Amino acid sequence: MSNLPNPKEFKSFELQLCKVVKFDNSTNENKKEILLRVYNAMNKNIVNPSSIYNILNKRFLDTIDETIQQKVIKKYLRNDTVNNSPSIILENERNTLQAISIHKAKDGTKWKKITGSNTKYVHYRISNFIVFVAYGMGEMLTLELLGLSYILFQSDRITNTLETNTQWNEEVRPKLKNKLLVMLLDNDVSCLSTIQNLNENLKGVVKMCLPIQMIDLITTSAFFNDIENRASQQAREIWKSRQIIDEKYDFKDFVLNEYNPENVKDIVMKTIENKIKGIL
Amino acid sequence: MIVDTRGILPKHTTTSNNNSYENINELKNKINNILTRETIASIIVFMGEEINRNYRFRDNPSMSISRECLIHDFGSSGFSGDIYSYIQETKSVSFVEAVKFVAECLGVRL
Numbered sequence: 001m002s003n004l005p006n007p008k009e010f011k012s013f014e015l016q017l018c019k020v021v022k023f024d025n026s027t028n029e030n031k032k033e034i035l036l037r038v039y040n041a042m043n044k045n046i047v048n049p050s051s052i053y054n055i056l057n058k059r060f061l062d063t064i065d066e067t068i069q070q071k072v073i074k075k076y077l078r079n080d081t082v083n084n085s086p087s088i089i090l091e092n093e094r095n096t097l098q099a100i101s102i103h104k105a106k107d108g109t110k111w112k113k114i115t116g117s118n119t120k121y122v123h124y125r126i127s128n129f130i131v132f133v134a135y136g137m138g139e140m141l142t143l144e145l146l147g148l149s150y151i152l153f154q155s156d157r158i159t160n161t162l163e164t165n166t167q168w169n170e171e172v173r174p175k176l177k178n179k180l181l182v183m184l185l186d187n188d189v190s191c192l193s194t195i196q197n198l199n200e201n202l203k204g205v206v207k208m209c210l211p212i213q214m215i216d217l218i219t220t221s222a223f224f225n226d227i228e229n230r231a232s233q234q235a236r237e238i239w240k241s242r243q244i245i246d247e248k249y250d251f252k253d254f255v256l257n258e259y260n261p262e263n264v265k266d267i268v269m270k271t272i273e274n275k276i277k278g279i280l
Numbered sequence: 281m282i283v284d285t286r287g288i289l290p291k292h293t294t295t296s297n298n299n300s301y302e303n304i305n306e307l308k309n310k311i312n313n314i315l316t317r318e319t320i321a322s323i324i325v326f327m328g329e330e331i332n333r334n335y336r337f338r339d340n341p342s343m344s345i346s347r348e349c350l351i352h353d354f355g356s357s358g359f360s361g362d363i364y365s366y367i368q369e370t371k372s373v374s375f376v377e378a379v380k381f382v383a384e385c386l387g388v389r390l
Contacts, residue, residue, distance in 0.1 A: 003371040005326060007384035015322040 035116030039097050042078035042087060049073055051086040055103055055138055056145070060255055063262040064145045072144050082106075087114075088137050090123045090152075093171075098123070099154065101137050111137050113154075120161070122168050123152040126175045130272065133183040133198070135191055138252035146265050151176075156190045159197035176206050182272055183211045186250040212271055214245055217254050220271040224263060233279070303390060308364065308379050311388050315349050320363050323385055327371070 090099045099117035128149040134140040143150040330338035335345040342355030353359040367378040
């Protein structure tokens with residue numbers, strides 16, 4: 001065995017794997033530079049607080065405390081003068097820039113990501129027992145303003161690859177232990193597919209994954225004042241079955257269309273309660 | 281015509297040789313039970329190669345260690361085999377020596 005090293009020395013041998021060679025190192029660096037450049041430029045622009053009305057309407061925002069609005073605007077909102085649109089920036093806990101999304105780009109695309117954005121980044125605020133899943137920037141902003149805990153998927157596709165998402169596995173998943181995860185589902189097939197992905201990934205971690213569809217929120221809202229439960233279960237079912245909801249109707253749409261926006265938080269909690277009891 | 285071949289023809293593999301072949305295979309099977317991708321990477325790096333965190337050989341990125349603990353080169357050499365055949369090929373040793381080397385590294389005995 002003269003060509004082979006002494007196997008007795010293997011026990012004390014410490015494995016060191018070398019770094020992966022990234023062949024498109026320069027391309028990755030350029031993308032990050034672009035993102036940083038755009039971020040620095042946006043930071044110099046004055047943010048008009050009323051630009052948030054482009055994303056959420058005044059009726060809803062009037063129900064939110066002014067201090068909270070200012071805090072959210074300062075943290076997330078920037079003014080993109082190139083596209084003449086508000087933008088949302090996402091930074092992680094260490095204040096490292098992760099993504100910039102333009103509300104409405106010049107070409108008409110909504111929530112367009114700036115080159116170099118980390119689209120797999122899962123933004124979160126987890127401080128309560130109930131944690132909501134936000135499926136978009138508008139929903140994230142709404143939940144922030146309502147003071148609710150959430151995790152944000154910038155796109156539904158992220159849930160397909162959660163197992164290999166380092167940030168999800170190291171940062172977010174451990175924080176969801178024993179929480180009640182409430183999925184505020186958009187009214188489309190792609191969003192519905194995230195239910196299974198999340199159920200599988202969070203099995204044994206969360207207390208429960210509770211899917212809530214927009215029709216559930218709308219139904220709770222319709223019977224919200226029926227505190228004494230005068231409307232029978234059958235009547236509620238019939239009412240529910242007659243509702244037609246647009247495809248892509250999402251939580252933000254519900255909030256903006258809700259007749260009494262100050263009740264939004266209570267409607268959401270009531271829906272969760274009814275879902276768990278099996279009433280909805 | 282019956283030819284008496286006793287004492288003329290060489291003695292073929294005896295029972296003891298058969299036993300050593302079986303022993304080596306038994307040793308190999310014992311080793312395989314504890315072999316992981318990381319262990320194989322450790323042995324290969326211990327032998328002087330460099331492997332990256334994606335289990336690819338640094339000097340030959342088309343060569344890698346698969347999850348099934350096999351080594352494949354999808355490039356020019358086309359090598360494909362387990363750790364023992366890799367050691368045999370690169371260090372010009374026999375199969376028995378390769379298995380014994382891995383066993384000694386990992387502290388596996390019959």
